Amino acid sequence: MTQVKSEFMLALNQICAERGIDPRMVIDAIKTAILAALKRDLGLAEEEALVGYEVSVNEETGAITVTKDGKDATPAGFGRIAAQVAKQVIMQRVREAEKDAIIADYSDKIGSLVTGMILRFDGPNVVIDIGRGQAMMPQAEAIPNEFYRLNQRVAVYIKEIRDTYKGKTIIVSRSAPELVKELFAREVPEVGAGSVEIVAIAREAGHRTKIAVKSTEDGIDPVGSCVGQKGVRVQAVINELNGEKIDIVEYSSNLVEYVKAALAPAEGFEVNIDESKRKVTVTVPDDQLSLAIGRGGQNARLAAKLLGFKVDIKGVTEGSVHSVTGEEEFEIDRLGLGSKVRNTLLDLKITTVKELETKLDSLKATIDELDPRAFVETGKAIARFYKKADMAKEEAEKAARFAAEREAENR
Template sequence: MDTQTLSARTEFAAAINQICSERGIAPETVLNAINSALVASFKKDYPEQALKFEEEELIVSADVDSDNGQFKLFVGKEDAKKKDLKEITPPGFGRIAAQAAKQVILQTIREAERDSVLADYQEHIGEVMTGMVQRMDGRNVVIDLGRGQAVMPPDEQVRTEYYRLNSRLSVYLKEIAETVKGKQIIVSRSDDRLLAGLFEREVPEVSSGAVLIKAIAREAGSRSKVAVESTQAGVDPVGSCVGQKGVRVQAVINELNNEKIDIIQYSEEKDKFIKSALAPAEGLNISFDKRSGETTVTVPSDQLSLAIGRGGQNVKLAAKLTGTKIRIISDQASPESAIVATGTEEYEIDQLSLDTKARNILVESGLTHIEDLTEDKLDTVKGIGPKTLEKIKVQLASYKS
């Protein structure tokens, strides 16, 4: 055996032992991967022999000694015992083996480190973390969380926000999802739970459980309503979240790029809760229709615009916060002129006159904004037939005209 080959094998064994001990990788994992790489290298560098063995229905296998790095190649029948295998290690194969092993070890290191990072962040799902915008990957924002990278897809972004490179921001660690690029850490800026996590971080009473966040209604980047209640006597839930001179809620607002936040006292009394949710409107008269499940709120004419809000935002958020279908009507108007809002999630595509099934399929496919409805994306949506697709395109053309 030449000196170079011996040196290569010595380095080879040392590398395996070092990697296994430092990275916490099972030796079997590395050795099995190296065995496969050696067989692949043999077939690549000795194609005629490999083809001959294949024609004879013989299987090429490799064996690496984890103690000294010695390796051998064998050939034999698929179910042959080790003693019946024939050694076929070619002369000078050591350098090829060392190179193959190096590549396998590097790949194993990368995979082991990635698995370790994912396992670490798996334990932090549901938490708010601070990261830095690293780069854009198509429409995705890649966030550096420290040990690992996370991805913020378009539907988890806030449409009014611009994500500058190297800017720091708080994100909600939503899940570890299987994607076309493998497992990825998914974070969000639009999730309601980001808002809850920020209050937990800024308000000691929330983190201790003295104040509970009962419900959140949010139009990310614009305005949110948060319902809170106290679990301890003498603790003011709204005051605790606002903080002295508004310092606590302002810290949350700053993290959300000046998103407006209304903090509301939760109540089990439905009418009282709805009145609070419709603030700043005052002088409201509430009636319930048990049969339809609808709540009618009669509002003084001078309070109507406050109750409804710009673009219906206030009543929509109130309906979502309370889980109630709210019907707003002025005390000087006819019932037919009522404004109705439900507690269901609304999207920009709701401005199109789509049937419920088509609308839901688009939402489930992540196509919630008008600009998402490109021809390429629509053609890939499963569950929508040619006729429905044509109707969507007609509605889209009508909307843009």
């Protein structure tokens, strides 16, 4: 029999009470860990069973007993090992309890804005200190054309609690449309108070966002409230998003008026609506066609997302129809290119990184006209894209190995 001082049980009960842990769960974990340590001490292979062995812990005195077939079978010097194992198990359970408490706390904060500080980079992901705990911003949740540095403070949107190979993880985002909504709620008192409502948001993170707003109280200008005096409120949001352009339009229950607002800055067009097919057909004066579609089709895409309708845009005399559903996304958006280069590439029907890589040399003159530095930066962006893809593949393989190991342990 190995005696562990009763002070151990007092300390265990105190720690468990402070951390909200069931002492019996800790004691069961100690028993399991001691059996594993005993198996190693006896030189048994991992798959061999400890037939007839049993560990008991006296909950009053803390005495740990190892028996085999009902007889004392504690190896010589096993007391030190038992004490060490007990200490490790308690520390592990405390850490798990603290993490569970943090996860529970942030589960209630899903859908809210928080400001954190970048701690480190985990492959293509960014690990952020958000106060009580740490959160992960996966590559897909980052703004494509943003670069992050250690100790940088960033505003992020708490998106979800996700099961990863590291356990439950707080996932945050800077590319989510909801981030823009929460930033306006912070910067615009009327939005925070509910007297101005953000009805819809369409976003291409890092490039442009359109939001539709309406007033819930008489006498309040929803667009003016969001813009602020001399644009100070919307500029605060733009600054937080590192220069992302933001269009604010007034929502209308009159769908024709709403379509016209959503397609601004184009004007003077006719609108036909088929609500059963959720389709809008817009006939635009020829001199307004490029404005309605936007560079690379961006204005039309954002309008379609804002409306939740398919949008067909055609000129008065031109026969071609530009059709968007609001669901279009392009691989080159993940490169973080400047808007001018990105939109030029989309105009040239280049939407994938592979296409761009293949045609890059032939596009040098075109890109140089937009920005003399852009050609080199585009090449670097392509290299980063492939490097991140390789790192993401490694992370996925690591997660698969971890899951397989956990499954093998539980067999």
